[in-house]
Amino acid sequence: MHPLRKNHALRRTVLAGAATVCGMVLLLSLKPHTGPTLATAQTTSPSVSGKSPSVSGGSTPSGGASRSTGSTGRRSVTGDTVQTRWGPVRVRVTIADGRLTDVTAVDYPRDNPRDQEINGYALPALRREALSAQSADIDVVSGATYTSTGYRQSLQSALDSAGR
Template sequence: MRRAVLATSATVAGVSLLLALKPHHNGIAAASGQGASGGGGAVTVAPPVAPGSAGSGGSGGSTGSSGSSAPPKQGAKSGASGTYTGSVIDTRYGPVQVAVTVARGKLTGVKVLQTPSENGRDRRLAAMAVPQLTQEALAAGNARIDTVSGATYTSEGYINSLQSALDKARA
C-alpha cells in the first residue's frame, strides 16, 4: 500500500512538473527532427530564418541557429512590380528555390522552381507542403508563414528563398 501511494505521488509530481514546463524558443521553430521525411499535415509556427542562413541545412527542421534577431522584411516595396527569383537554399534533402510575382508592391504569385526530389518520399512531401506554403504566403503577402510539420527543412528552405525574392523586390 505504501509503495502504491509513493508511486502515485511521484507520478503526479512528475506530470505536474512537465505541464508547468514552458518550451524555450530561440527564434527558430522547435523542429521535430523528422525533417522533410516526417508525415502528417499539421502546421507548426516558425518565424522565417534570414536568407542564406539555412545554407547546407535545410529542407526540414532547424539547421543550426540563424543568429538573426531582426524581424524579417515584409513584402515588396511600394509600387514594385515584376518577377523576382529567390536564392537557391540548399537543405538536408535538396535545394529549394522560388520566384515571386509582385504587382504594385503586393505579392500576387509564387512559383516553385526547385524542391527536394531525390526520391519518392521527398517528392511526396514537397507535393504536400508546397501548396500549403504557397497558399499561406499569398494570404500573408510576405514570408512570415508557418512551416509544415513533417516537411520542416523544405518549409524553411521555401521561406528563406521566398524572403530572398521579396528582398530583391524591395531593392
C-alpha cells in the same frame, strides 16, 4: 465498497458502452490527412546543370536572385537557392501593383518518391500561406520542416530583392 465492485453487471455494461461510444465519437471527429497532390502545375524542371532556370532571361552568378520587369508594372523575382538537408529550394515570386500575386517553387527536393509525396502537399500549403500573409512570415508545414525553412529563406531573399 466501491459501487463498480458490486455485482451490478448492468451498471458496468452501461458505463463500458458509454465509454466506447465516446471513444468512437472522438475517433470519427478527427480530420483525416489529405492525400498528396502533385505540385507540378506550379513548378518547372531543373536544367541539366542542376541550376534552376531564371526568370525571363538573365540570372545572377551562384544562384542569386534574378529579376524581370514587365511593361504592366508586374515583375518576377527569383530568390536565392537555399541548400537544405534534403536538397536545394528556390522560390520565384510575382509582384503586381506592390502585392504578392504568385509564388512558385522553382527548385525543391524531388529525388525520390518520399520527397515527391512530402512536397506534393507542402508546396501548395506554403504557397497559400505566403500569398495570404503577403510576406515570408509563414508557418512551417509539419513533416516538411527543412523544405519549409528553405522556402521561407528563398522567399525572403526574393522579396528583399524586389524591395518589399
